Amino acid sequence: MGLGFLFPLGFAALAALAVPLVLHLVRRLDLVRTEFAALRWIGARTRPQRRVHIERPWLLLLRLSLLAVLALLLAGPVWQSPAARGDGGFIAVAPGVDRAAARAAAHAEEGEWHWLAPGFPAFEEPQPAASVPLASLLRELDAALSPGRPLHIIVPEEVAGLDGERPRLVREFAWSVVPGRMAGPSTGKPASLRLEVRHDADAEGALVYLQATVAAWNVQRPGCCELATASSDVPVAADATHLVWLAPISEDVGRWVERGGTALVSGVAGDEGEPLWRDAAGRPLARVIARGQGCMVALPGALEPVDLPILLDADFPQRLWRALAGSSPAPTRAVAAQAEPLQETGTRHGERRDPADARPLDAWFALLAAMLLLAERLLATRRRRGETA
Amino acid sequence: MATPIPIPAEVRARLAGLALSGRGGGGGFGQHPSRSRGAGLEFAEYRAYTQGDDPRRIDWKLYGRSDRHFVREAERDSTLEVWLLLDATASMRQADSARPDYSKLDAAKLLAACVMELALRQGDRFGVLALGGAAPLRIPLGTGSRHRDRCHFALAGLEPAGNWPAADRVVHLAEGIRREALVILLSDCFDDGVATLAGQLAGAGREVVAVQILVPDERDFPFRGGHRFVDPETGAERRVDAAAVRAGFLARFAAAREDLARRFAAAGIRLATFVTDEAADAPLRALFGAPRGSGR
Numbered sequence: 001m002g003l004g005f006l007f008p009l010g011f012a013a014l015a016a017l018a019v020p021l022v023l024h025l026v027r028r029l030d031l032v033r034t035e036f037a038a039l040r041w042i043g044a045r046t047r048p049q050r051r052v053h054i055e056r057p058w059l060l061l062l063r064l065s066l067l068a069v070l071a072l073l074l075a076g077p078v079w080q081s082p083a084a085r086g087d088g089g090f091i092a093v094a095p096g097v098d099r100a101a102a103r104a105a106a107h108a109e110e111g112e113w114h115w116l117a118p119g120f121p122a123f124e125e126p127q128p129a130a131s132v133p134l135a136s137l138l139r140e141l142d143a144a145l146s147p148g149r150p151l152h153i154i155v156p157e158e159v160a161g162l163d164g165e166r167p168r169l170v171r172e173f174a175w176s177v178v179p180g181r182m183a184g185p186s187t188g189k190p191a192s193l194r195l196e197v198r199h200d201a202d203a204e205g206a207l208v209y210l211q212a213t214v215a216a217w218n219v220q221r222p223g224c225c226e227l228a229t230a231s232s233d234v235p236v237a238a239d240a241t242h243l244v245w246l247a248p249i250s251e252d253v254g255r256w257v258e259r260g261g262t263a264l265v266s267g268v269a270g271d272e273g274e275p276l277w278r279d280a281a282g283r284p285l286a287r288v289i290a291r292g293q294g295c296m297v298a299l300p301g302a303l304e305p306v307d308l309p310i311l312l313d314a315d316f317p318q319r320l321w322r323a324l325a326g327s328s329p330a331p332t333r334a335v336a337a338q339a340e341p342l343q344e345t346g347t348r349h350g351e352r353r354d355p356a357d358a359r360p361l362d363a364w365f366a367l368l369a370a371m372l373l374l375a376e377r378l379l380a381t382r383r384r385r386g387e388t389a
Numbered sequence: 390m391a392t393p394i395p396i397p398a399e400v401r402a403r404l405a406g407l408a409l410s411g412r413g414g415g416g417g418f419g420q421h422p423s424r425s426r427g428a429g430l431e432f433a434e435y436r437a438y439t440q441g442d443d444p445r446r447i448d449w450k451l452y453g454r455s456d457r458h459f460v461r462e463a464e465r466d467s468t469l470e471v472w473l474l475l476d477a478t479a480s481m482r483q484a485d486s487a488r489p490d491y492s493k494l495d496a497a498k499l500l501a502a503c504v505m506e507l508a509l510r511q512g513d514r515f516g517v518l519a520l521g522g523a524a525p526l527r528i529p530l531g532t533g534s535r536h537r538d539r540c541h542f543a544l545a546g547l548e549p550a551g552n553w554p555a556a557d558r559v560v561h562l563a564e565g566i567r568r569e570a571l572v573i574l575l576s577d578c579f580d581d582g583v584a585t586l587a588g589q590l591a592g593a594g595r596e597v598v599a600v601q602i603l604v605p606d607e608r609d610f611p612f613r614g615g616h617r618f619v620d621p622e623t624g625a626e627r628r629v630d631a632a633a634v635r636a637g638f639l640a641r642f643a644a645a646r647e648d649l650a651r652r653f654a655a656a657g658i659r660l661a662t663f664v665t666d667e668a669a670d671a672p673l674r675a676l677f678g679a680p681r682g683s684g685r
Contacts, residue, residue, distance in 0.1 A: 032614070032615065032616050032617065033616075033617045033619060034486070034616050034617065034619065035482065035483060035484075035618075035619050035620075035621050036483070036606070036607075036618040036620065037480035037482075037483040037493075037579055037607075037620065037621055037622070038483075038579060038607045038638075038642060039618050039619070039620040039623075039625060039626075039627055040579075040620070041638055041645055042618055042629060042634050042637075042638050043629075043634050043637040043638065043641065055615070
């Protein structure tokens with residue numbers, strides 16, 4: 001807690017304090033010019049009044065304080081919040097760590113104890129239940145804490161909430177691993193989808209491939225897909241999420257997709273959408289077209305090997321799964337010892353200032369300066385009037 | 390009547406009780422041979438004829454009675470010659486801080502105008518001599534309202550400038566002033582040359598009265614704070630804290646005035662002090678007023 005300055009070089013402006021001082025000392029000599037014929041009877045001995053005498057000391061004081069406030073304003077005053085300047089370190093405990101184990105790991109270290117969870121709740125509060133983005137929180141903590149403040153991270157043996165990049169921290173930190181396991185997001189619920197197929201008479205040949213694809217899915221993840229085949233004049237079920245439309249496209253299908261469905265549609269010509277699959281020559285074999293909240297995998301031709309050679313490829317089921325159900329989530333769990341953040345050495349943390357923990361006081365100082373200026377003007381003009389009177 | 394130098398009405402009213410007079414009172418300047426035979430001739434004495442007397446002045450009736458030549462001496466009310474000697478040096482530019490547009494020279498002009506009114510009323514002849522300024526101003530003796538107006542206009546154009554002229558030039562200028570003339574010196578008397586000239590004139594038989602013109606600032610020294618005092622004549626300046634030097638200044642200034650008064654008294658010069666915030670008739674009243682009441 002206290003006053004801090006973002007730009008201490010601004011204190012160089014304090015040198016300007018010399019200006020009113022000199023003015024008040026010199027102005028004394030630059031006196032009221034008075035024609036006075038009886039000059040010779042003004043004592044000559046009193047002429048050089050070398051005693052340091054400051055004219056209007058209160059006015060000088062006002063002017064000095066005005067300049068000082070302006071210099072402080074230049075120096076970028078901030079009010080550093082208490083959290084940023086605790087003497088002890090910051091001890092972040094990941095959810096999933098037993099309290100007693102955490103206390104033991106930190107050896108009752110002095111400092112602020114917080115859960116490593118969004119908002120960094122105090123350690124006394126109940127353990128956050130939900131899974132937390134651990135890597136992201138570590139980066140946030142590193143950025144928000146004042147430079148040089150030690151950080152102690154206590155994590156369970158198995159951590160979750162990681163992402164593709166190991167966190168890099170600019171500060172010294174301790175990484176304590178205690179027994180436990182972090183709750184993580186479910187590693188992708190066994191995705192199951194119900195594939196509604198609507199086809200007209202021409203497309204019955206394609207059903208074979210669809211059935212084969214679904215069978216391949218079910219081999220990989222048993223029971224993950226259910227195929228519901230019907231004629232194209234049968235309405236699509238309201239709760240259906242995935243649709244294979246093997247008939248001339250109709251307005252109904254477009255509206256269904258716009259409501260958030262994912263559809264594989266054959267026989268859609270045109271350049272609309274992003275290419276999804278390409279053949280060996282680079283020509284797009286399928287495109288993904290966003291429609292409203294849903295999307296459409298559009299095949300230029302029919303779902304036949306003639307138009308879609310990759311239909312016969314071994315990885316076609318996986319391709320189609322990714323296109324329809326999305327890819328599997330990236331792994332977010334790791335053994336804590338392997339997930340220890342890296343120490344960033346390139347940045348000197350002493351120079352990094354973080355404005356988040358400091359409230360700027362510019363407005364207050366500007367207000368103070370304005371008031372001082374007003375008072376200075378008042379005093380200066382009042383005195384001047386008094387002198388001439 | 391509008392004149393370039395207006396005399397305040399109350400001053401003009403108070404002037405009515407004043408009369409210019411020369412040395413000795415009574416206005417008897419009988420030693421002057423009269424060049425005119427006016428109605429004012431008054432018998433004074435007979436004296437024996439001596440060689441060189443105009444034969445026309447022999448009293449032939451008395452010769453018939455006594456068979457001796459007597460010359461009839463007339464004592465007459467000779468007119469007074471009044472010379473206004475104005476100091477128009479730069480120091481007369483001094484004005485009071487409370488009334489910055491009214492200089493000592495303006496006060497001197499007002500006094501001169503008052504004296505001219507008195508002289509005009511008495512039929513005396515008056516002339517103006519102003520030293521300092523751009524050039525010496527000399528208006529010969531004369532009388533009458535036309536002459537008065539001429540003096541007024543000349544004085545109105547007078548601006549304070551320069552220093553008191555060197556002694557030899559002053560003497561040359563003052564030579565035109567006859568003996569027994571009344572010289573009224575209007576000056577701040579700060580310049581030593583002024584007192585010297587006054588002494589010379591008085592020593593040479595002229596009746597000299599002096600009015601020392603001061604401003605209230607010099608009498609009271611009301612300044613406070615730092616001041617840079619500049620001498621209008623020499624340009625010398627003195628930077629002082631006014632409050633600190635006040636007592637010293639007042640003491641020295643009073644001593645200087647006493648010194649001047651002694652010097653003038655020794656030379657037979659009557660001195661009056663006129664501070665510009667007083668009424669203009671005050672110094673004239675002090676010089677020509679009631680104590681000398683025998684009057685004419």
